Amino acid sequence: MxxxxxxxxxxxxxxxxxxxxxxxxxxxxxxxxxxxxxxxxxxxxxxxxxxxxxxxxxxxxxxxxxxxxxxxxxxxxxxxxxxxxxxxxxxxxxxxxxxxRMIWTLQCEPRPVIVPRTVTVRRLEPADADAVDALGPDASWLSAGWGGPRGLSMSGHAWGAVGRGGRILAVTCTFFRGSRYEDVAVYAVPDRRDHRLALACVASLCADIRARGRTPGWNCSVHNRAGRLLAWTAGFRLVREYVxxxxxxxxxxxxxxx
CATH class of the missing domain: 3.40.630 (Aminopeptidase)
Structure with a gap:
Protein backbone atom coordinates (compact mmCIF):
# COMPACT_ATOMS: atom_id res chain seq x y z
CA MET A 1 0.00 0.00 0.00
CA ARG A 101 -12.68 -7.36 21.51
CA MET A 102 -15.73 -5.85 23.22
CA ILE A 103 -17.40 -2.51 22.45
CA TRP A 104 -19.32 -0.83 25.24
CA THR A 105 -21.19 2.47 25.47
CA LEU A 106 -22.12 4.54 28.50
CA GLN A 107 -25.70 3.71 29.46
CA CYS A 108 -25.84 4.08 33.26
CA GLU A 109 -24.53 6.42 35.92
CA PRO A 110 -21.15 5.50 37.42
CA ARG A 111 -20.86 4.24 40.95
CA PRO A 112 -19.84 7.03 43.34
CA VAL A 113 -16.23 7.10 44.49
CA ILE A 114 -14.49 9.04 47.25
CA VAL A 115 -11.17 10.61 46.27
CA PRO A 116 -8.53 11.08 48.98
CA ARG A 117 -7.97 14.67 50.10
CA THR A 118 -4.38 14.52 48.87
CA VAL A 119 -5.54 13.85 45.29
CA THR A 120 -7.17 16.22 42.80
CA VAL A 121 -9.11 14.92 39.79
CA ARG A 122 -8.93 17.53 37.04
CA ARG A 123 -8.49 18.12 33.34
CA LEU A 124 -4.87 17.86 32.27
CA GLU A 125 -3.11 21.00 31.08
CA PRO A 126 0.01 21.64 28.93
CA ALA A 127 2.08 21.94 32.12
CA ASP A 128 1.29 18.28 32.88
CA ALA A 129 3.23 16.96 29.89
CA ASP A 130 6.29 15.99 31.94
CA ALA A 131 4.11 14.19 34.48
CA VAL A 132 2.44 12.22 31.68
CA ASP A 133 5.85 11.36 30.24
CA ALA A 134 7.00 10.24 33.70
CA LEU A 135 4.39 7.45 33.63
CA GLY A 136 6.93 5.62 31.47
CA PRO A 137 6.82 3.22 28.52
CA ASP A 138 3.96 1.16 29.94
CA ALA A 139 1.65 4.16 29.52
CA SER A 140 3.02 5.46 26.21
CA TRP A 141 0.17 3.85 24.25
CA LEU A 142 -2.30 6.15 25.98
CA SER A 143 -0.98 9.32 24.36
CA ALA A 144 -0.02 7.83 20.99
CA GLY A 145 -3.24 8.98 19.34
CA TRP A 146 -2.45 12.58 20.36
CA GLY A 147 1.17 12.65 19.25
CA GLY A 148 2.71 11.93 22.66
CA PRO A 149 2.53 13.29 26.23
CA ARG A 150 2.58 16.94 25.23
CA GLY A 151 -0.17 16.47 22.65
CA LEU A 152 -2.31 14.60 25.13
CA SER A 153 -1.83 17.24 27.82
CA MET A 154 -2.78 19.99 25.36
CA SER A 155 -5.74 18.14 23.84
CA GLY A 156 -8.34 19.10 26.45
CA HIS A 157 -9.51 15.46 26.25
CA ALA A 158 -7.62 14.00 29.23
CA TRP A 159 -8.31 13.92 32.96
CA GLY A 160 -5.95 12.84 35.70
CA ALA A 161 -5.86 12.05 39.40
CA VAL A 162 -2.98 14.26 40.47
CA GLY A 163 -1.26 13.81 43.80
CA ARG A 164 1.03 16.03 45.80
CA GLY A 165 3.96 17.35 43.83
CA GLY A 166 2.07 16.98 40.55
CA ARG A 167 2.51 13.21 40.21
CA ILE A 168 -0.21 11.63 38.05
CA LEU A 169 -1.63 8.55 39.77
CA ALA A 170 -4.28 7.72 37.17
CA VAL A 171 -5.16 9.22 33.82
CA THR A 172 -7.96 8.73 31.33
CA CYS A 173 -8.47 10.25 27.92
CA THR A 174 -10.40 10.13 24.71
CA PHE A 175 -8.35 7.57 22.79
CA PHE A 176 -10.14 8.09 19.47
CA ARG A 177 -12.58 10.96 18.93
CA GLY A 178 -15.49 10.37 16.57
CA SER A 179 -18.38 12.59 15.52
CA ARG A 180 -20.86 10.84 17.84
CA TYR A 181 -18.71 8.63 20.06
CA GLU A 182 -15.43 9.07 21.92
CA ASP A 183 -13.52 5.95 22.92
CA VAL A 184 -12.26 6.12 26.51
CA ALA A 185 -8.85 4.77 27.58
CA VAL A 186 -7.42 4.66 31.10
CA TYR A 187 -4.15 3.96 32.89
CA ALA A 188 -3.37 3.84 36.62
CA VAL A 189 0.09 3.55 38.14
CA PRO A 190 0.65 0.02 39.49
CA ASP A 191 0.83 0.99 43.18
CA ARG A 192 -2.50 2.89 43.07
CA ARG A 193 -4.77 0.57 41.11
CA ASP A 194 -6.82 -0.40 44.15
CA HIS A 195 -7.68 3.19 45.10
CA ARG A 196 -10.49 3.60 42.54
CA LEU A 197 -8.82 6.72 41.18
CA ALA A 198 -9.25 5.41 37.64
CA LEU A 199 -13.01 5.28 38.17
CA ALA A 200 -13.04 8.89 39.39
CA CYS A 201 -11.09 9.98 36.30
CA VAL A 202 -13.36 8.03 33.93
CA ALA A 203 -16.48 9.53 35.49
CA SER A 204 -15.09 13.05 35.03
CA LEU A 205 -14.07 12.42 31.43
CA CYS A 206 -17.46 10.88 30.60
CA ALA A 207 -19.24 13.93 31.98
CA ASP A 208 -16.98 16.04 29.78
CA ILE A 209 -17.74 13.94 26.70
CA ARG A 210 -21.46 14.19 27.33
CA ALA A 211 -21.15 17.96 27.67
CA ARG A 212 -19.65 17.97 24.16
CA GLY A 213 -22.79 16.23 22.90
CA ARG A 214 -21.12 12.86 22.32
CA THR A 215 -21.45 9.42 23.88
CA PRO A 216 -18.53 7.75 25.68
CA GLY A 217 -17.46 4.37 24.30
CA TRP A 218 -15.19 1.66 25.67
CA ASN A 219 -13.13 -0.85 23.70
CA CYS A 220 -11.22 -3.64 25.44
CA SER A 221 -10.11 -7.24 25.10
CA VAL A 222 -12.53 -9.98 26.08
CA HIS A 223 -9.74 -11.27 28.35
CA ASN A 224 -9.16 -7.92 30.09
CA ARG A 225 -11.13 -8.68 33.25
CA ALA A 226 -9.97 -5.53 35.06
CA GLY A 227 -10.97 -3.35 32.08
CA ARG A 228 -14.38 -4.99 31.84
CA LEU A 229 -15.01 -4.53 35.57
CA LEU A 230 -14.01 -0.87 35.42
CA ALA A 231 -16.23 -0.30 32.39
CA TRP A 232 -19.24 -1.86 34.13
CA THR A 233 -18.62 0.10 37.34
CA ALA A 234 -18.35 3.32 35.35
CA GLY A 235 -21.76 2.72 33.73
CA PHE A 236 -20.79 1.15 30.40
CA ARG A 237 -22.74 -1.74 28.95
CA LEU A 238 -21.82 -4.16 26.16
CA VAL A 239 -22.97 -3.31 22.63
CA ARG A 240 -21.19 -5.87 20.47
CA GLU A 241 -18.05 -7.95 20.03
CA TYR A 242 -15.60 -8.14 17.14
CA VAL A 243 -12.11 -9.43 16.31
Missing part, protein backbone atom coordinates in the same frame (compact mmCIF):
# COMPACT_ATOMS: atom_id res chain seq x y z
CA UNK A 2 1.08 3.59 -0.52
CA UNK A 3 0.51 6.56 1.73
CA UNK A 4 -2.09 9.02 0.47
CA UNK A 5 -3.36 12.44 1.47
CA UNK A 6 -6.26 12.62 3.94
CA UNK A 7 -9.63 12.26 2.20
CA UNK A 8 -12.44 14.73 2.68
CA UNK A 9 -15.34 13.75 4.91
CA UNK A 10 -17.54 12.63 2.00
CA UNK A 11 -14.88 10.16 0.85
CA UNK A 12 -14.31 9.06 4.44
CA UNK A 13 -17.99 8.22 4.87
CA UNK A 14 -17.85 6.10 1.70
CA UNK A 15 -15.04 3.92 3.02
CA UNK A 16 -15.62 4.12 6.78
CA UNK A 17 -19.21 4.65 7.94
CA UNK A 18 -19.12 7.28 10.66
CA UNK A 19 -21.13 7.87 13.80
CA UNK A 20 -20.69 4.48 15.47
CA UNK A 21 -18.55 3.32 18.42
CA UNK A 22 -15.43 1.20 18.14
CA UNK A 23 -13.05 1.07 15.16
CA UNK A 24 -15.22 3.46 13.13
CA UNK A 25 -13.95 6.34 15.29
CA UNK A 26 -10.34 5.90 14.12
CA UNK A 27 -10.83 7.48 10.69
CA UNK A 28 -12.75 10.39 12.19
CA UNK A 29 -10.04 10.91 14.80
CA UNK A 30 -7.22 10.95 12.25
CA UNK A 31 -9.12 13.30 10.00
CA UNK A 32 -9.84 15.70 12.88
CA UNK A 33 -6.40 15.67 14.52
CA UNK A 34 -4.04 14.97 11.62
CA UNK A 35 -2.33 12.32 13.76
CA UNK A 36 -2.17 9.07 11.82
CA UNK A 37 -1.72 7.90 8.24
CA UNK A 38 -3.89 7.02 5.27
CA UNK A 39 -3.08 4.18 2.88
CA UNK A 40 -4.43 2.85 -0.42
CA UNK A 41 -3.47 0.25 -2.97
CA UNK A 42 -3.21 2.97 -5.65
CA UNK A 43 -3.42 6.77 -5.64
CA UNK A 44 -6.37 7.09 -8.04
CA UNK A 45 -9.61 5.11 -7.70
CA UNK A 46 -8.24 2.70 -5.07
CA UNK A 47 -9.98 -0.59 -4.46
CA UNK A 48 -8.96 -0.60 -0.80
CA UNK A 49 -8.13 2.05 1.79
CA UNK A 50 -6.67 1.85 5.29
CA UNK A 51 -6.26 4.35 8.11
CA UNK A 52 -3.74 3.84 10.91
CA UNK A 53 -3.22 5.52 14.28
CA UNK A 54 -1.66 4.52 17.61
CA UNK A 55 -0.95 0.98 16.45
CA UNK A 56 -4.48 0.37 15.14
CA UNK A 57 -5.54 -0.03 11.50
CA UNK A 58 -8.96 -0.16 9.89
CA UNK A 59 -8.92 -1.70 6.40
CA UNK A 60 -11.82 -1.43 3.99
CA UNK A 61 -12.60 -2.05 0.33
CA UNK A 62 -12.27 -5.06 -1.90
CA UNK A 63 -9.42 -7.62 -1.62
CA UNK A 64 -9.95 -9.04 -5.12
CA UNK A 65 -6.82 -7.43 -6.60
CA UNK A 66 -4.80 -7.76 -3.42
CA UNK A 67 -1.36 -9.38 -3.28
CA UNK A 68 0.34 -10.11 0.08
CA UNK A 69 3.22 -7.71 -0.52
CA UNK A 70 0.82 -4.78 -0.77
CA UNK A 71 -0.07 -5.13 2.91
CA UNK A 72 3.53 -4.96 4.20
CA UNK A 73 3.22 -1.35 5.52
CA UNK A 74 0.59 -2.53 8.00
CA UNK A 75 3.04 -4.83 9.82
CA UNK A 76 3.16 -4.52 13.60
CA UNK A 77 -0.34 -3.09 13.88
CA UNK A 78 -3.66 -4.45 15.08
CA UNK A 79 -5.81 -4.67 11.98
CA UNK A 80 -9.60 -4.65 11.84
CA UNK A 81 -10.85 -5.80 8.45
CA UNK A 82 -13.82 -7.63 6.90
CA UNK A 83 -13.55 -11.42 6.67
CA UNK A 84 -12.70 -11.48 2.90
CA UNK A 85 -9.35 -9.82 3.74
CA UNK A 86 -8.24 -12.57 6.13
CA UNK A 87 -6.63 -14.93 3.57
CA UNK A 88 -4.49 -12.09 2.21
CA UNK A 89 -3.59 -10.88 5.71
CA UNK A 90 -2.62 -14.40 6.71
CA UNK A 91 -0.37 -14.72 3.66
CA UNK A 92 1.22 -11.30 4.10
CA UNK A 93 2.63 -11.68 7.64
CA UNK A 94 4.61 -14.35 9.47
CA UNK A 95 1.87 -14.44 12.10
CA UNK A 96 -1.66 -13.11 12.43
CA UNK A 97 -3.03 -13.33 15.96
CA UNK A 98 -6.77 -12.83 16.56
CA UNK A 99 -7.81 -10.65 19.51
CA UNK A 100 -11.44 -10.81 20.58
CA UNK A 244 -9.01 -7.58 15.23
CA UNK A 245 -5.69 -9.15 14.28
CA UNK A 246 -2.16 -8.44 15.48
CA UNK A 247 0.01 -8.51 12.36
CA UNK A 248 3.58 -9.74 12.67
CA UNK A 249 6.46 -9.09 10.30
CA UNK A 250 5.97 -9.11 6.52
CA UNK A 251 6.62 -12.45 4.86
CA UNK A 252 9.91 -12.35 2.95
CA UNK A 253 9.91 -11.89 -0.81
CA UNK A 254 11.62 -15.26 -1.20
CA UNK A 255 8.77 -17.00 0.58
CA UNK A 256 6.14 -15.11 -1.40
CA UNK A 257 7.71 -16.14 -4.70
CA UNK A 258 8.36 -19.75 -3.66
Missing amino acids: IEISPPDRRVLAHWFPTGSPGPATIGEHVLATGIGRWWADQPVQPSMVAVSCAGHVVLRGSPQKLTPGVLAPLAGNRVEAPAPFLPALGAAFDRLTPWE HYAAGSPVSRERLSA
